[in-house]
Amino acid sequence: MEKTLKEILNLNRKYTNYGQVASYIPELKNAKRDDLGICIIDKDNNIYKAGNCDTKFTIQSISKPIVLAMALMDNDWSYVFSKVGMEPSGDPFNSIMKLETNDSKKPSNPMINAGAIVTTSLIKGASVEEKEERMLKFFRKLANNDTLDINYEVYKSEKTTGDRNRAMAYLLKNDGFVQGNVEEILDLYFKQCSIEVDVVDLARIGINLAMYGVNIENNERLLSERVSRMVKTFMITCGMYDSSGEFAIKVGIPAKSGVGGGIMASVPNSMGIGVYGPALDKKGNSIAGVKVLEELSHRYKLNIF
Ligand code: GLU
Secondary structure (H helix, E strand, C coil): CHHHHHHHHHHHHHHHHCCEECCCCHHHHHCCCCCCEEEEEECCCCEEEEECCCCCEECHHHHHHHHHHHHHHHCCHHHHHHHCCCCCCCCCCCCCCHHHHCCCCCCCCCCCHHHHHHHHHCCCCCCHHHHHHHHHHHHHHHHCCCCCEECHHHHHHHHHHCHHHHHHHHHHHHCCCCCCCHHHHHHHHHHHHCEEECHHHHHHHHHHHHCCCECCCCCCECCCHHHHHHHHHHHHHHCCHHHHHHHHHHCCCCEEECCCCEEEEEECCCEEEEEECCEECCCCCEHHHHHHHHHHHHHHCCCCC
């Protein structure tokens, strides 16, 4: 398997020359555009790696399905979905437009920034510190890695430049979709996006979702089967920004990408995949990362449809 992974990386390495490393969060532009790495963990807990597997990067939007799972475990589902919708938006991840033009003004889904700010606001905790602690603990459990932590340079970088998210969050409060202290909610959102991972962590999160919430290493249930199904469904319909339709057709695997260059994919009942390649297309997806997943899906017939 590792031989095939190396071959797939080599075949697609040329795509690291296309696109741009994200720079709207200034710290992100320090990534090396020619890095490319992949890790697969299968349901028998075999781990296969190739390329830049130890490179750390921030999880960014891949935090969204995880925080959605927390919001669904912390609250009544009907309450969660009264605040955030279930439909693909077809708009860029940071679009503010539908918060005005949607009939209900409700964010379309939890995979775009507006919807993710809502799910972050639904994390329970007696204080901001407790919410952050619970969040980090859940990420660590899902990645099976106690050392996961926030990259404070990236966090500060986004906090000082994140005025678009700030604008969205205040609008959401004005329209009743978030409650409480907006700056505290944003702070938690910027922190969740700044959690540092590598492709092995992403593959582990992917396999835990693929196995319907049960950690195959120790049999611990991390989330319910139904929540894990909902999360994967959002990943297939909305996980790859406004390319989710094309990705579903070409790759056919529930996946979530982030502007840090990572993609976490989860093949139900089979495997978790983490990919990293920081040069992004205009929509925010890793160009080489998507190509690698496409090739992998064809070779191993991973398309879930
Ligand atoms: N922290 C980023 C933002 O809010 C996440 C975007 C992403 O990865 O799609 O803009």
